[in-house]
Amino acid sequence: MPSCLDLCSDQPLLGSASTSQHLVVVDRLRPWSAKTQDGLTLPPEWQSRLEDWRAQDLSFTLLARHSDRGEIHAFRWHQGRVTDLAGGPVSEKLLVCTHGSRDTCCGKLGPRLAQGFRNEGHQEVWEVSHIGGHRFAPTVWHLPSWRVYGRLPLEKPWCLPRFLRGNAAYRPALQVMEARLFQERGVWPLWLEPTREGCLAHWLDGSMENWHFTLATHQHRGPLSCRDIPEGKSEPYTSLEVEEMSIFQPSEGVQG
Numbered sequence: 454m455p456s457c458l459d460l461c462s463d464q465p466l467l468g469s470a471s472t473s474q475h476l477v478v479v480d481r482l483r484p485w486s487a488k489t490q491d492g493l494t495l496p497p498e499w500q501s502r503l504e505d506w507r508a509q510d511l512s513f514t515l516l517a518r519h520s521d522r523g524e525i526h527a528f529r530w531h532q533g534r535v536t537d538l539a540g541g542p543v544s545e546k547l548l549v550c551t552h553g554s555r556d557t558c559c560g561k562l563g564p565r566l567a568q569g570f571r572n573e574g575h576q577e578v579w580e581v582s583h584i585g586g587h588r589f590a591p592t593v594w595h596l597p598s599w600r601v602y603g604r605l606p607l608e609k610p611w612c613l614p615r616f617l618r619g620n621a622a623y624r625p626a627l628q629v630m631e632a633r634l635f636q637e638r639g640v641w642p643l644w645l646e647p648t649r650e651g652c653l654a655h656w657l658d659g660s661m662e663n664w665h666f667t668l669a670t671h672q673h674r675g676p677l678s679c680r681d682i683p684e685g686k687s688e689p690y691t692s693l694e695v696e697e698m699s700i701f702q703p704s705e706g707v708q709g
Contacts, residue, residue, distance in 0.1 A: 462604070464588065464675055465692035468629045470601035470619035471585035475506060475513035476528045478581060480520040487555050489517050489582040499525060519551065519580040528596060530622045533644030533655065535597035544577060548594040551580040556587035558679040562607065566591035569610045587679050589618060625693055627652060630666055633695040666698040
């Protein structure tokens with residue numbers, strides 16, 4: 454049977470990452486429910502924290518990790534910095550979707566991708582539940598960059614820009630713009646602050662640039678999930694591309 458790698462290979466990746474500025478990962482051995490939240494029981498203090506985030510309209514993602522350690526891990530993205538909830542630094546972690554009960558492609562390709570990362574010497578490779586976009590399997594959420602990748606090669610995998618789905622801290626327009634700035638400059642901006650007509654790019658050297666940009670919207674049709682492939686089901690979807698961009702009153706040497 455054809456897989457995502459066969460039938461979804463022409464679907465644009467960029468701008469497809471789910472937006473989330475908080476991440477909670479709970480240790481639970483498989484099998485997981487198709488919807489992660491249905492199978493996770495959190496301590497009262499964590500339930501209260503998630504309810505507070507919802508009340509403040511703060512985006513977050515709740516995942517299960519295939520582990521019997523019984524731990525809960527939490528991370529936060531804020532203005533380009535990724536920390537744990539205590540404000541401490543976060544070492545490199547590769548969160549690979551292996552959620553077979555949610556999607557067949559993730560269940561088959563995810564474990565192979567995770568092993569490929571381990572073979573390459575990566576120390577913290579976490580097999581986790583659904584991170585969104587299973588038609589882009591195999592997928593990974595990379596920390597501390599906070600960027601999500603898809604269709605990664607199973608042998609000698611690398612998180613390269615051509616596999617980028619986007620920075621999960623941003624909505625699709627800024628995911629696309631961040632990638633365009635990297636293409637133009639060869640380095641990632643520290644973070645992007647949305648403005649009325651574009652974004653304010655903050656750079657590691659403390660400088661800022663006020664960018665105006667317009668986006669082109671492209672219409673497509675295809676399977677939105679691996680589950681649609683056996684049924685031959687297709688639906689319309691859109692992708693974004695930076696059409697025009699220009700700097701407006703760049704500001705050099707200003708501390709962000």
